Amino acid sequence: MTDEKLYELVCNVSKEIFGKDFLHRAFFNKRLRSTGGRYMLRTHDIEVNPLVFEKHGMEELVGVIKHELCHYHLHIEGKGYKHRDADFRELLKRTNSPRFCSTLIERNKQVRASKYTYQCVKCSLLYNRKIRLNTKKFRCGKCLGELFLIPLEKLK
Template sequence: MTDEELTEIIREISRNVFSRPFRHQAYFNKRLRTTGGRYMLRTHAIEINPASYEKYGFAELEGIIKHELCHYHLHIEGKGYRHADADFRELLDKTRAPRYCRLPAARNRRKRSTLYMYQCLDCRTAYERKIRMNTEKYRCGKCHGRLQIIIK
């Protein structure tokens, strides 16, 4: 689905559900990770996370669009458009828009384990580090002796 098709779908949902026009643009933004969509206050654009649509289908996309259109129409009218505002919660209930969306599974981030082991040449104190350190610049904390890398 293209950005133009997305904009047209949002215009149609805005006309049918809110009985008001959507006069701005909508975009897919694949950099969104923690949310299904967002409404941009300055440009009045709506950005949608394409991963939500790909994983959960049109029904989830429609819910995200309704939620963002609640922000949009209330902001345009000068009413409370934030999640905590009563106007926003009332419009969510009236339009049956979800308060939260399901998110695609987060990317698996590799947990960084201990990669570097250093030892003082004088007192033999061992130091574990996750990040490589410059042994010419840093010294032992106990005796100020030189450090040597043991495990890379």
């Protein structure tokens, strides 16, 4: 889908659902990562993440457009356009617009393995860390013993 077709779709949805004209720009923004779209307060433009259409199809895209148009029309009219405002929530319900879009990015559920393991000289407590720490500056939290780095070869 092109930016021109997106603009036409936004204009059509605005006219059909809200009964009002959309007078600004609408376009895809590939740099959006975790959000489906956004309404720009200063320019009144609407940006949409292209992954919404690619991953979830036309129905989800129309949902994101309706959500952003709720922000747009309320802001233009000087009413509460923010997510927490009663005007916004009421317009979402009236237009059957989604509050959130579907997940666009897959979260990495694996916990990163720690690169460094330290052991206390006194109580032998192990500390796993992602970032190297200064053993002259830090001590054991349990007994204040000195810490030393255990080489990776000994851990395997």
